[in-house]
Amino acid sequence: MINERMRALGAARSEIRELFEYAKARKAEIGEENVFDFSLGNPSVPCPDEVGASMTALLTECDSIDLHGYTSAQGDATVRAAIANHIKRTHGFDVSGDNLYMTVGAAAALTCSLTALVCPGEEVILLAPYFPEYRVFAERCGGVVREVKCTPDSFLPDISAIEAAINEKTAAIIVNSPNNPTGAVYSEEILSALSKVLKKSEEKYSRSIYLLADEPYRELVYDGVDVPYIPKLYHNTVVCYSYSKSLSIPGERIGYCLVSPRAKNAVDIYYAICGAGRALGFVCAPSLLQKILPSCIGKNSDIRVYDQNRQLLLTNLQEYGYEIVYPQGAFYLFVKAPGGDARVFSEMAKRHELMLVPSDSFGYRGYVRISYCVKTEQIKRALPAFRNLALEAGLIKR
Amino acid sequence: MINERMRALGAARSEIRELFEYAKARKAEIGEENVFDFSLGNPSVPCPDEVGASMTALLTECDSIDLHGYTSAQGDATVRAAIANHIKRTHGFDVSGDNLYMTVGAAAALTCSLTALVCPGEEVILLAPYFPEYRVFAERCGGVVREVKCTPDSFLPDISAIEAAINEKTAAIIVNSPNNPTGAVYSEEILSALSKVLKKSEEKYSRSIYLLADEPYRELVYDGVDVPYIPKLYHNTVVCYSYSKSLSIPGERIGYCLVSPRAKNAVDIYYAICGAGRALGFVCAPSLLQKILPSCIGKNSDIRVYDQNRQLLLTNLQEYGYEIVYPQGAFYLFVKAPGGDARVFSEMAKRHELMLVPSDSFGYRGYVRISYCVKTEQIKRALPAFRNLALEAGLIKR
Numbered sequence A, B: 001m002i003n004e005r006m007r008a009l010g011a012a013r014s015e016i017r018e019l020f021e022y023a024k025a026r027k028a029e030i031g032e033e034n035v036f037d038f039s040l041g042n043p044s045v046p047c048p049d050e051v052g053a054s055m056t057a058l059l060t061e062c063d064s065i066d067l068h069g070y071t072s073a074q075g076d077a078t079v080r081a082a083i084a085n086h087i088k089r090t091h092g093f094d095v096s097g098d099n100l101y102m103t104v105g106a107a108a109a110l111t112c113s114l115t116a117l118v119c120p121g122e123e124v125i126l127l128a129p130y131f132p133e134y135r136v137f138a139e140r141c142g143g144v145v146r147e148v149k150c151t152p153d154s155f156l157p158d159i160s161a162i163e164a165a166i167n168e169k170t171a172a173i174i175v176n177s178p179n180n181p182t183g184a185v186y187s188e189e190i191l192s193a194l195s196k197v198l199k200k201s202e203e204k205y206s207r208s209i210y211l212l213a214d215e216p217y218r219e220l221v222y223d224g225v226d227v228p229y230i231p232k233l234y235h236n237t238v239v240c241y242s243y244s245k246s247l248s249i250p251g252e253r254i255g256y257c258l259v260s261p262r263a264k265n266a267v268d269i270y271y272a273i274c275g276a277g278r279a280l281g282f283v284c285a286p287s288l289l290q291k292i293l294p295s296c297i298g299k300n301s302d303i304r305v306y307d308q309n310r311q312l313l314l315t316n317l318q319e320y321g322y323e324i325v326y327p328q329g330a331f332y333l334f335v336k337a338p339g340g341d342a343r344v345f346s347e348m349a350k351r352h353e354l355m356l357v358p359s360d361s362f363g364y365r366g367y368v369r370i371s372y373c374v375k376t377e378q379i380k381r382a383l384p385a386f387r388n389l390a391l392e393a394g395l396i397k398r
Helices: A004-011 A015-030 A049-061 A077-091 A105-117 A133-140 A159-165 A188-205 A266-280 A287-296 A304-319 A342-350 A376-392 B004-011 B015-030 B049-061 B077-091 B105-117 B133-140 B159-165 B188-205 B266-280 B287-296 B304-319 B342-350 B376-392
Strands: A100-103 A123-128 A144-149 A170-175 A210-214 A237-242 A255-259 A332-336 A367-371 B100-103 B123-128 B144-149 B170-175 B210-214 B237-242 B255-259 B332-336 B367-371
Touching (some): A004 B105, A004 B266, A049 A287, A049 B049, A077 A100, A077 A255, A077 A287, A100 A105, A105 A133, A105 A170, A105 A210, A105 A237, A105 A255, A105 A266, A105 B004, A123 A133, A133 A144, A133 B266, A144 A159, A159 A188, A170 A188, A188 A210, A255 A266, A266 B004, A304 A376, A342 A367, A342 A376, B049 B287, B077 B100, B077 B255, B077 B287, B105 B170, B105 B237, B105 B266, B123 B133, B144 B159, B159 B188, B188 B210, B255 B266, B304 B376, B342 B367, B342 B376
Parallel strands (some): A123 A144, A170 A210, A210 A237, B123 B144, B123 B170, B210 B237
Antiparallel strands (some): A100 A255, A332 A367, B237 B255
């Protein structure tokens, strides 16, 4: 009598969560230091001091009725103006607070955007491998997922494959750069090529095709690589942003949708996102979390630990014979599963107490994802296990 | 090309919000003290000291990675255990943390429950007058709303009308006591009668009918009236609770779903709610807000001001000839519109600078709602305007 689709979604843990729970149980059995959990994308560096300082200041200085009261549904106007200014300063892209809709994190930004922009039966393009929840979000609002595989080895959008996948039902494409799970960062060149194909397709099918730019990892990049600002390259863009990773506050759920002012019917898109937020039950993003943002925007967590972890893993794993997609962003390594079956390899890794997520639920086979948002110490202790796994998998000889 | 239903929802402000915005503009014109805004249900008493104290303590004492990190999707286990204990102590009803799913407020609790329990095309019974967003929530997940009018004058559930409205497609009924907009509190007698009819109908149609108890106003009651605990009276109950009103923190968005352990297939219902939360993009309820609850549950805001406001309005408005539903809970008065047309009367009130919400969008005609969660001072200043309005409406003679 209940909604069976929802029951199944709730009963089936994601493959990521499943592995995390196994690691927890295993730690209780053989000791925390002997289990090497690389399953979850949970930030492992503290939030910048400004987060706590700003909360304390607000709690001390503000009237509690104002501080904890409802903000307007789209978010506090002062907060939205501060974010708009930061976008202008950082990206040289002119937006106002009226283009911003505050959300409880990037997941909510995506569900609000998809609910607003996708009509039942329309298609949503996902670039495989992709964050598994994209499929859940798109299907919940009646969308049909069309997977397009990224180019092998470099894991960049395959522009001609995307063009071939677009049809008269294509409503949206989700672009996630820096990417989960590959760590790839898309260049301006590739994004311009994507923009060109999307515009051409809009004309061909006389319809709008929305690019949803899921950007929780925007600030987590290495080697000084540039993350192009997609609204400058493609008009019909909605940026889905979260402070979860940049401020290391993933449990607090704060982010936004930015409807590009260059989008066709930008005001109607914005209204539709407001309507979706209302219908999904969001009311407003958490008030205190909104109000710390003017003091915290741009004060990012110190990501040097992630970079150190990345290099430590890259150097050693390559030495052990693993094939790795070279990652310039986020905090994931995407590693080829020797033998080709990711689930078999993940099980083999478990016997070495290494928790590596098989890529299958990301819509792609034959890889495992390593989340390196962990203490560097854990990586150092895990290296012998990675070596033994390489030996067992036949990547190197004893 | 966008979802037109969502655009319309976002573009059309609710009648409540429309009036609030008019009041704001009017205040700028003629001075704050000359406009009497009774439109919004925004708590006007401060939160208990424990809220700020507990936040400050957590910020000082906890590791920021733990404090602001993801909790499990259903909420922190310690927090859920504390709430379960409070329910046991307060209502003598045995639940565990595993029956609780933390949400970003009661609205999210309702959208998660409806998404979990209503299949497209099934019916949801709303007892008119009702909070207008119920319709938005029910229709968004494909439900069909069936309105059943409350009894005239007392505004209690009309049990035989409910029985007549139930059919083989009835999936759920939303019960809201203390009630928005009438302030009515349903007695154990009436709720038992409702339970009896629901059970009988479940047998008749061989299906489950879920009672969603929307209880943000549970602690806001006067005259020492009792608010029966519905899970004790009806098995298939999901309580949708929010701390917005009891702790005066409506902007912070924290609440829960309680799936009664007595519900048929309680575990499947719980899974379906988890699945709905996942598909709607909630991830987890805000972490800091969850973690203050063990120190704050039961430490409610001081509602004596609301009671004082209630009595001041009741006494005077009745003297001026207004007919009022006697309210024992929440912070609303439901007043009969002289002449019978609520919108006409609301416009007349606006000319006296009184902002009274017409009942039409609550699925009921001929009344206005007065939100008395305001400073008592505002009520005192508004009394002459209420008197002049009564004169103009012919309720009293000069």
